[in-house]
Structures are given as structure tokens and as C-alpha cells.
Amino acid sequence: MTAADKTLFKAGCIQMTAGREVLPNLEQAAALIRDAAAAGAQFVMTPENTSIIEPDKPLAVKKAFPEADHPGIPFFADLARELNIWLSIGSMAIRLDNRKLANRSFLFGPDGILRARYDKIHMFDVDLPNGEVYRESATMQPGDQAVIAETPWGKLGLTVCYDVRFAYLYRALAQAGATFLTVPAAFTVPTGEAHWHVLLRARAIETGCFVFAAAQCGTHAEGRRTYGHSLIVAPWGEILADAGSEPGFILADIDTTKVATARGAIPALRHDRPFAEPVIHSLAAVD
Ligand SMILES: O=C(O)CNC(=O)[C@H](CS)NC(=O)CCC(=O)C(=O)O
Numbered sequence: 001m002t003a004a005d006k007t008l009f010k011a012g013c014i015q016m017t018a019g020r021e022v023l024p025n026l027e028q029a030a031a032l033i034r035d036a037a038a039a040g041a042q043f044v045m046t047p048e049n050t051s052i053i054e055p056d057k058p059l060a061v062k063k064a065f066p067e068a069d070h071p072g073i074p075f076f077a078d079l080a081r082e083l084n085i086w087l088s089i090g091s092m093a094i095r096l097d098n099r100k101l102a103n104r105s106f107l108f109g110p111d112g113i114l115r116a117r118y119d120k121i122h123m124f125d126v127d128l129p130n131g132e133v134y135r136e137s138a139t140m141q142p143g144d145q146a147v148i149a150e151t152p153w154g155k156l157g158l159t160v161c162y163d164v165r166f167a168y169l170y171r172a173l174a175q176a177g178a179t180f181l182t183v184p185a186a187f188t189v190p191t192g193e194a195h196w197h198v199l200l201r202a203r204a205i206e207t208g209c210f211v212f213a214a215a216q217c218g219t220h221a222e223g224r225r226t227y228g229h230s231l232i233v234a235p236w237g238e239i240l241a242d243a244g245s246e247p248g249f250i251l252a253d254i255d256t257t258k259v260a261t262a263r264g265a266i267p268a269l270r271h272d273r274p275f276a277e278p279v280i281h282s283l284a285a286v287d
Pocket residue numbers: 048049053054055124134135136161162165186187188191192
């Protein structure tokens with residue numbers, strides 16, 4: 001591999017509508033991964049919950065596999081090897097010993113070897129104004145370890161979906177050397193419309209990283225809807241590709257020198273200062 005090979009590469013995000021059965025979801029993802037690779041992508045990522053979106057939570061636990069038995073692991077390892085690509089599987093539900101699940105992200109190398117795994121840290125326990133209720137922590141065990149993987153083009157920080165709202169995680173990843181960040185997602189429609197683009201652009205701008213965000217889209221089982229709009233964002237904040245609301249894939253040419261350019265122009269990542277806990281000043285009566 002020449003130096004130029006390590007500076008420039010083509011990245012792809014696939015956008016899909018996962019259903020409640022694992023094998024058809026793997027096939028749906030694989031078809032799109034093949035399309036992205038055929039179009040030249042050397043790094044391809046898939047959304048959160050690539051292998052299943054099962055709204056019935058007891059059923060979701062029942063249908064989950066331990067990592068050692070998950071059909072998606074050899075399936076995507078083989079696909080990465082066959083296509084000779086770096087393959088990030090945004091997440092798959094993995095059954096843990098305590099009967100809870102991990103919302104786990106995987107990175108495979110072009111040799112099919114598993115290079116990194118990351119368990120989503122922040123749980124989406126949220127009551128939306130429109131009446132949608134999410135209690136991710138009822139079935140999922142949160143992770144407690146931030147993870148960075150080596151790639152030929154630089155270090156990749158792994159995150160998942162709701163993590164995107166916790167800027168300190170991204171700052172920690174970037175300060176530890178990440179120049180790319182993955183944010184696979186299954187965002188709700190109302191929060192996506194209000195927050196998705198601005199959150200991802202903010203994480204890119206704050207960290208001077210490229211952000212790759214493959215997303216679920218469309219209508220899933222029991223009418224559950226997701227926002228779509230898979231994005232690739234440059235370190236200065238420009239959106240390089242947006243997948244809209246239908247299944248498919250997006251590509252972008254990644255010039256890794258843009259990381260140093262953005263960080264050179266605004267070195268905020270190096271300007272942290274210590275400060276004391278906030279104090280509430282009441283220098284004069286408020287009312
Ligand atoms: O529910 C499932 O079946 C699968 N899980 C998910 O889709 C996850 C956890 S509930 N979704 C999110 O984190 C949405 C975050 C989001 O939308 C926001 O931060 O606004």
C-alpha cells in the first residue's frame with residue numbers, strides 16, 4: 001500500500017429497514033454492502049440493529065444470540081473478506097450471561113478478522129412528546145468502555161446512536177487519537193427531524209473528525225418508524241452525503257488530510273482548561 005492509498009479512501013454507509021427476523025436482515029444488509037463495494041467503497045458501515053428490530057422486547061431477548069453463536073458474525077466476516085473491505089456492523093443485539101443484551105458494534109478487517117467491538121454506553125430511556133416510549137435499559141446492558149480501532153487510514157472511534165448526544169465521549173475519543181467516528185443509528189422520526197443533522201455536524205466540528213452515520217429508515221414491525229438520512233460529515237462540518245429516507249447507500253471520497261486542516265484552523269481539541277464545579281452566584285435577589 002502506498003502513502004496515497006492511506007490518505008484517500010472511499011467510504012460508504014448503507015441504509016436499511018430491518019425487520020424482526022435475523023436472516024432476511026443479514027441478506028438485506030449484504031445486498032447493499034455489495035452494491036457499495038461494487039461502487040468502490042473500501043470502508044462500509046451498517047446501521048444500529050442491523051440484524052433485528054424486534055419491538056416486542058421479551059421476544060427480542062428470546063431471539064438474541066450470544067456472540068459465539070450469532071449467525072451475523074461469520075456472515076459479515078466472510079463478506080468483508082470476499083469483498084476485501086473494512087466492514088463496520090453498526091450494531092447487533094448480543095445475549096450476555098445475565099440474560100440482558102449488549103447493543104454491540106463490530107469492526108471486521110478485509111481479512112475477515114474481528115478488529116474491534118464496542119457496547120453502546122448511553123441507554124435510550126426516553127418519553128417523547130408524541131407519546132413514543134423507549135426503555136432501552138430494560139433489555140440492554142450498557143457498556144462502560146470507549147473503544148478505538150486501528151485502520152489503514154487512521155484511528156476510528158466507535159459509538160452507537162443515542163451516544164451522539166454525549167459530547168464528552170466524542171471528545172475523549174478524538175483526544176485519544178481518533179480521526180474517524182462511527183455513529184450507527186435507528187433514530188426516531190421526530191428527534192431525527194429536530195436534531196440528527198445538527199448533532200452529527202457538531203460532533204464532527206468539535207472533534208475535527210470525519211463522522212460516518214449509517215441509519216435505519218422506513219417503517220419496521222408494529223409501525224415503528226425510523227428517520228433515515230445516513231450521513232457522512234467532514235471535519236469542518238460539511239455534509240458530504242445524505243441518504244434521504246429510502247433504503248440504499250451513500251458514498252464519499254475521504255481525504256484524511258482534512259482532519260489536520262480543520263484542527264489546524266481551530267485547535268479547540270487542544271484548548272481544554274481545568275475549571276472548578278459550577279457555583280451558583282446569587283449576587284443580588286432575583287425577584
Ligand atoms: O428499539 C429498538 O428496537 C432498537 N433500539 C434502538 O433503535 C435505539 C435504542 S431504543 N434507538 C436509539 O438509541 C434512538 C436515539 C434517538 O432517536 C435520539 O437520541 O433521539
